[in-house]
Amino acid sequence: MTYKDIVCRLKNASIEDAESEAVLLLEHYCMANRAHVFSFPDEDYSGPALAEAIKRRVRREPLQYILGEWGFFGESYFVDENCLIPRADTEILVEKAIVSLPHGARFADLCTGSGCIAISTLRHREDCSALALDLFPKTLELARKNARHNGVEARLSFRLADILRSDALDGEEPFDAILSNPPYIRTSVLPSLAKELKAEPRAALDGGEDGLVFYRAILEHHGKLLKENGFILFEIGFDQQSDLEALAAQYGYTAEIGYDLSGNVRTALLRKI
């Protein structure tokens, strides 16, 4: 099968970025070199693994789960159907965390998923340590594996708990910061999402009726675990600015909204008033 054939099969399956996905597949399964692929688009590559991967992709399984690894903030992460795929959008939150954490800080990453937020932050802040929390044993195992893979396992501990419960962080010392990219999509919007998104864990997406269930629970139950000058840093949906500002005010926090490079709302940084 040639590069051109693969692009054609992906395009027929309405996959938008067929060209770059075809190159990623050839790099991963055939050790192909990107420049070489573009120079010789009619060269034949084959193999059962490549064929199987294309078949899965045409069924609209996310490319990231098929490849089993994905890049985030310059690091590489193992990913599977137990975690949300790390997204470039979330790099904004990590950038903010890296510049905002005080020296020697210990922070919590709630709903850690692949662990990408805690791990990439720790990679760039060697003075810090963290606790990563998730509800699912398999997800936490994946985050652990990613911590080892990226060399931060000595500074990251893990806790299996449900942050919707008030006792999720019982026994922990106060943190300098709480970071979280919790599920924030309104339940009613879930059915209209792209097929690939539906392949991701529903538990990582479903933010309840108003999309705010996890933000509310974190403020209600876990704000008390923040040190005096600590901060909470959330990733939020593009349309959640006023909701988050209202919620922050209700619980006695100021909220500073952060934007991505396209000017979309991306983060909210909360500090106690």
Ligand code: GLN
């Ligand atoms: N914190 C993880 C991430 O940013 C998972 C988020 C989630 O499961 N909603 O990828």
